[in-house]
Amino acid sequence: MARLELDSVTKRFGEGDGSVLAVDDVNVDIADGEFLVLVGPSGCGKSTTLRMVAGLESITDGEIRLDDQRINDQAPAERDIAMVFQSYALYPHMTVRENMRFGLEESTDLPADERNARVEETAGMLDITELLDRKPGALSGGQRQRVALGRAIVREPKAFLMDEPLSNLDAKLRSQMRTELQQLQEDLDTTTVYVTHDQTEAMTMGDRIAILDAGELQQVATPLEAYHRPANRFVGSFIGEPSMNFVDCGVDDGALLGEFEVPVDGPDESRIGLTADDEDDRQLETVEFRYPLGADVRDAVAGSAEAALGIRPEDVLIEPVTADDESDAAAAGASPLGDAAADHVFGGIVTVVEPMGDENVVHVTLDDGPELVATVNGLRRIDSGTRVRVGLPADAIHVFDGDTGEAVHSRSLDDAELDERRV
Amino acid sequence: MSDDSSVLAGLDRSRIALYAVLLGMVAFYLAPLESGLMTAFKTTDGFRATTPFAPPPAGEFTFDAWQVAFERLSTGLTNSAMMAIPATILSAFFGSIAAYGLTNLSWRGQIGVLALFVAGVFIPYQAVLVPLTQFWSFVDLGARIPFAFVDDYQGLINLSITHTAYGIPICTVLFRAYYATIDEEMIEAARLDGASAMTIYRRIILPLSVPIFAVTLIYQFTQVWNDLLFAIVLVSDPSNRVVTVALNQLQGSFVQQYNLQMAGAFIAALPTLIVYVLFGEQFAKGVAGNT
Numbered sequence: 001m002a003r004l005e006l007d008s009v010t011k012r013f014g015e016g017d018g019s020v021l022a023v024d025d026v027n028v029d030i031a032d033g034e035f036l037v038l039v040g041p042s043g044c045g046k047s048t049t050l051r052m053v054a055g056l057e058s059i060t061d062g063e064i065r066l067d068d069q070r071i072n073d074q075a076p077a078e079r080d081i082a083m084v085f086q087s088y089a090l091y092p093h094m095t096v097r098e099n100m101r102f103g104l105e106e107s108t109d110l111p112a113d114e115r116n117a118r119v120e121e122t123a124g125m126l127d128i129t130e131l132l133d134r135k136p137g138a139l140s141g142g143q144r145q146r147v148a149l150g151r152a153i154v155r156e157p158k159a160f161l162m163d164e165p166l167s168n169l170d171a172k173l174r175s176q177m178r179t180e181l182q183q184l185q186e187d188l189d190t191t192t193v194y195v196t197h198d199q200t201e202a203m204t205m206g207d208r209i210a211i212l213d214a215g216e217l218q219q220v221a222t223p224l225e226a227y228h229r230p231a232n233r234f235v236g237s238f239i240g241e242p243s244m245n246f247v248d249c250g251v252d253d254g255a256l257l258g259e260f261e262v263p264v265d266g267p268d269e270s271r272i273g274l275t276a277d278d279e280d281d282r283q284l285e286t287v288e289f290r291y292p293l294g295a296d297v298r299d300a301v302a303g304s305a306e307a308a309l310g311i312r313p314e315d316v317l318i319e320p321v322t323a324d325d326e327s328d329a330a331a332a333g334a335s336p337l338g339d340a341a342a343d344h345v346f347g348g349i350v351t352v353v354e355p356m357g358d359e360n361v362v363h364v365t366l367d368d369g370p371e372l373v374a375t376v377n378g379l380r381r382i383d384s385g386t387r388v389r390v391g392l393p394a395d396a397i398h399v400f401d402g403d404t405g406e407a408v409h410s411r412s413l414d415d416a417e418l419d420e421r422r423v
Numbered sequence: 424m425s426d427d428s429s430v431l432a433g434l435d436r437s438r439i440a441l442y443a444v445l446l447g448m449v450a451f452y453l454a455p456l457e458s459g460l461m462t463a464f465k466t467t468d469g470f471r472a473t474t475p476f477a478p479p480p481a482g483e484f485t486f487d488a489w490q491v492a493f494e495r496l497s498t499g500l501t502n503s504a505m506m507a508i509p510a511t512i513l514s515a516f517f518g519s520i521a522a523y524g525l526t527n528l529s530w531r532g533q534i535g536v537l538a539l540f541v542a543g544v545f546i547p548y549q550a551v552l553v554p555l556t557q558f559w560s561f562v563d564l565g566a567r568i569p570f571a572f573v574d575d576y577q578g579l580i581n582l583s584i585t586h587t588a589y590g591i592p593i594c595t596v597l598f599r600a601y602y603a604t605i606d607e608e609m610i611e612a613a614r615l616d617g618a619s620a621m622t623i624y625r626r627i628i629l630p631l632s633v634p635i636f637a638v639t640l641i642y643q644f645t646q647v648w649n650d651l652l653f654a655i656v657l658v659s660d661p662s663n664r665v666v667t668v669a670l671n672q673l674q675g676s677f678v679q680q681y682n683l684q685m686a687g688a689f690i691a692a693l694p695t696l697i698v699y700v701l702f703g704e705q706f707a708k709g710v711a712g713n714t
Contacts, residue, residue, distance in 0.1 A: 089608035107617030
């Protein structure tokens with residue numbers, strides 16, 4: 001049980017000009033019993049951060065505190081922290097029982113029978129009692145994973161550190177272990193820092209997630225907050241699958257205005273499946289994508305010259321254009337487009353449809369240039385090549401500053417309860 | 424059906440060719456051994472009258488050569504064992520510890536130290552003969568350590584220590600290659616579990632090193648046992664003579680007693696063979712990199 005604080009933690013590998021800044025001024029305060037997920041693309045410094053907490057990597061600058069005690073200079077063994085490694089790191093010449101007992105033998109003065117009792121108890125909790133006398137070589141990947149967990153749990157440390165513990169499992173086992181790990185962490189109520197590159201794991205497991213990119217902390221928030229109110233463009237694109245759509249625009253008189261080069265004969269069926277090389281031969285013309293902004297957003301972008309419009313795929317509304325309403329496009333307020341105002345509705349064509357079962361991922365190219373990804377209900381039938389009207393509702397858009405990438409406006413959440421802590 | 428039989432026939436032909444080649448190679452490699460063995464069982468007249476690989480002719484078969492060779496080599500065998508066994512074990516053990524320190528622990532300047540070890544592998548024996556003799560006459564263990572044992576076996580102790588020191592670099596390099604394949608995360612896990620560097624060596628690295636110990640022990644024992652150069656230069660006391668020197672002295676000055684020399688060569692080589700048999704299985708694992 002412990003509160004873990006990272007205070008301006010910085011890690012620099014090497015010295016002088018050739019040094020590499022791996023972790024840059026990271027501040028996170030992890031409450032007692034909290035499950036924090038550190039997530040980011042490979043090389044973002046998340047593992048380095050975890051290894052600094054474990055004591056396997058020295059800290060260049062800043063301070064790490066465990067229960068208000070500075071642990072920077074303590075050896076890994078003194079920190080009372082257990083870690084689960086991606087490779088499981090089991091001792092191959094020892095049985096499961098010996099593997100789990102090793103830490104107790106080396107770090108505690110418990111008498112032998114008590115050590116054995118603790119091992120038995122933990123094994124029972126993880127349902128690996130029958131594996132206790134086998135060696136790691138005789139176990140499946142999933143079983144090894146459990147033993148690695150057991151080895152951490154049996155020590156009853158102040159905090160667990162997990163470095164991509166599920167990434168060597170197959171997809172089905174992974175989602176099963178995800179649930180189980182969450183349950184386990186809740187039961188043990190031990191502070192946990194979990195590193196992953198998988199945004200699904202981050203979203204589903206963490207009480208809070210900390211998103212890192214290029215060694216810098218981008219945002220620390222609950223999963224839903226990070227999803228709906230990304231602090232910047234990176235978080236918006238990293239969290240969520242499929243990724244958020246972005247349209248780079250200039251700011252022009254209360255609207256976002258983007259210029260795109262499209263073939264003169266417009267996006268049509270003949271274009272589908274062509275590669276960039278084929279398109280070189282086509283004559284291009286410049287078209288404008290214009291997205292009028294509401295009064296509040298207009299104020300938010302007033303200071304920016306450039307901005308990016310962001311919208312989640314599930315917020316992109318799609319309605320096929322049928323022959324009889326082609327002439328009647330103004331009636332766009334009708335059902336599937338919801339309450340998207342007429343000037344937030346654009347013509348486009350479906351280029352690719354990826355059926356996922358529960359939903360279809362639809363790639364559309366707007367006549368005005370941008371290419372967007374939308375998700376629609378799996379039971380709706382949409383074919384590639386269909387002409388569609390695409391609605392981008394004003395209350396669902398995010399706007400990011402063009403230079404800094406910082407969010408200047410997030411989607412409205414009138415209908416959500418995000419500030420309540422998850423149970 | 425006919426297809427099957429023709430395939431089988433083709434297979435048979437290639438098999439036969441394969442076995443013929445293999446048998447030829449076996450004969451080629453075993454011929455010197457066979458000749459030596461046959462000669463060892465012949466009397467002096469016997470090996471003069473027949474070709475080396477022919478079996479002893481009637482009446483010329485004898486164990487005499489073996490008996491004489493064993494009598495003349497027995498002191499040398501004991502001396503060699505007393506010298507080679509500690510030298511082998513110590514150089515393997517020190518090599519293992521050095522490799523652990525240079526591979527699995529990280530500290531400033533270790534690359535420089537490693538370079539010294541690697542350089543040590545390439546120092547030719549001949550280049551150090553003079554300084555080595557001077558060194559041992561300066562150290563003069565017998566005079567400094569007042570035990571009769573040290574005085575009696577001074578030559579063997581000097582030789583044993585020299586071989587240990589000379590074996591450490593190559594043993595370190597062998598162990599290092601093996602330790603580099605050990606999962607780093609496992610050692611980190613042990614550190615987090617509270618184990619010190621020495622405990623990690625004793626409880627994790629050492630138990631995992633059995634195959635590479637077999638490789639080094641076999642290699643190093645053969646090297647030390649077969650060495651003649653250091654043995655001639657460092658050991659002057661005849662009672663401390665090792666088996667390679669004794670074997671060399673089986674060579675008569677006027678008459679070549681081939682039967683005696685052959686029997687002596689087999690007796691002198693036997694211990695290295697025994698070591699191979701003892702550690703063979705682990706040796707194969709070590710060579711195959713089976714962890």
